[in-house]
Amino acid sequence: xxxxxxxxxxxxxxxxxxxxxxxxxxxxxxxxxxxxxxxxxxxxxxxxxxxxxxxxxxxxxxxxxxxxxxxxxxxxxxxxxxxxxxxxxxxxxxxxxxxxxxxxxxxxxxxxxxxxxx
Amino acid sequence: xxxxxxxxxxxxxxxxxxxxxxxxxxxxxxxxxxxxxxxxxxxxxxxxxxxxxxxxxxxxxxxxxxxxxxxxxxxxxxxxxxxxxxxxxxxxxxxxxxxxxxxxxxxxxxxxxxx
Numbered sequence: 001x002x003x004x005x006x007x008x009x010x011x012x013x014x015x016x017x018x019x020x021x022x023x024x025x026x027x028x029x030x031x032x033x034x035x036x037x038x039x040x041x042x043x044x045x046x047x048x049x050x051x052x053x054x055x056x057x058x059x060x061x062x063x064x065x066x067x068x069x070x071x072x073x074x075x076x077x078x079x080x081x082x083x084x085x086x087x088x089x090x091x092x093x094x095x096x097x098x099x100x101x102x103x104x105x106x107x108x109x110x111x112x113x114x115x116x117x118x
Numbered sequence: 119x120x121x122x123x124x125x126x127x128x129x130x131x132x133x134x135x136x137x138x139x140x141x142x143x144x145x146x147x148x149x150x151x152x153x154x155x156x157x158x159x160x161x162x163x164x165x166x167x168x169x170x171x172x173x174x175x176x177x178x179x180x181x182x183x184x185x186x187x188x189x190x191x192x193x194x195x196x197x198x199x200x201x202x203x204x205x206x207x208x209x210x211x212x213x214x215x216x217x218x219x220x221x222x223x224x225x226x227x228x229x230x231x232x233x
Contacts, residue, residue: 004161033220040127042225043162043207056220090161094221105211106152107221109161 003027006091006110013117019078021113023091030096032074033107034058034066036087043090049074050096081117089113121145122210124224131231137195139227141208144189148210152221153182153193156205165206166193198231205229 007022025032033048035058045058047066055066063085067075074093078085092107123142131137141151149170154162168175168182168191175182181194195202208224 009159031220035223040225042124043223045220045222048220058220092161092221105150105213105221106164106167108164109154112159112161114159 004091004093004108004110006089006113008113009111011113011115013078013081013115015082015117017078017081017117019081019115019117021076021078021089021091021115023074023076023093023110024072025074025091025093025108026072027093027108028071029093029108030071031094031105031107032068033092033094034064034074034076035090035092036060037090037112038087046076083117085115086117087115089115119144120224121148122208122222122224124206124208124227126227127225128228128230131198131229133200133231133233134197137193137198137202137229137231139193139195139206139208139229141191141193141224142189143191143210145210145212145222146189147212148222150211150213151182151184151191152209152211153180154207154209154223155202156207156226162207195229198229200231200233203229203231 004025034046035043049068065077091110094107152167153165156162184191205226207226209221
């Protein structure tokens with residue numbers, strides 16, 4: 001059974017704190033993604049990674065950084081948390097179409113982390 | 119500039135009837151389309167997909183239709199069940215356009231199926 005696991009379901013942090021959100025997948029996927037979901041805005045891509053140590057900015061990277069030291073783990077870092085970063089954060093992983101030679105690049109999501117910054 | 123648009127924020131349907139969720143896209147490089155279902159406080163789960171070489175894909179009660187000339191796709195659920203009540207997201211990818219499988223999502227449509 002495929003699995004994407006996010007380290008926390010709920011987090012409450014103070015403004016200015018450095019926050020780490022961890023994500024681990026066990027499917028040997030090349031691609032990993034971080035999205036945030038906000039009411040009325042859908043899922044917006046923050047960063048994605050298509051290989052170890054590789055990262056690409058998504059639509060809303062400001063205020064965030066990422067780290068991918070191992071294939072199975074992708075971390076999202078909020079350098080200095082702010083109240084406008086209160087959101088549901090979703091990690092996902094998928095095969096790369098170029099590496100796998102398949103069109104089946106559906107992303108598998110973790111259960112989400114509800115982050116509240118106070 | 120939204121590349122994937124779901125213009126209906128919500129849809130209410132009677133149990134047993136058909137639910138039709140719509141999605142439009144603007145990027146002609148998109149060649150793979152997916153629908154996800156999301157319950158509150160959970161991550162989205164993959165439902166069904168279609169590649170641009172097809173115009174229809176069916177899986178049980180779920181059928182996705184793709185009209186490339188209109189840049190429009192739709193998800194049909196027949197018959198609708200109360201357990202289908204969730205937010206449905208349309209997503210698109212430009213596989214052969216070098217996107218590495220990056221998915222662009224719409225804003226979602228909240229489906230409510232009433233008993």
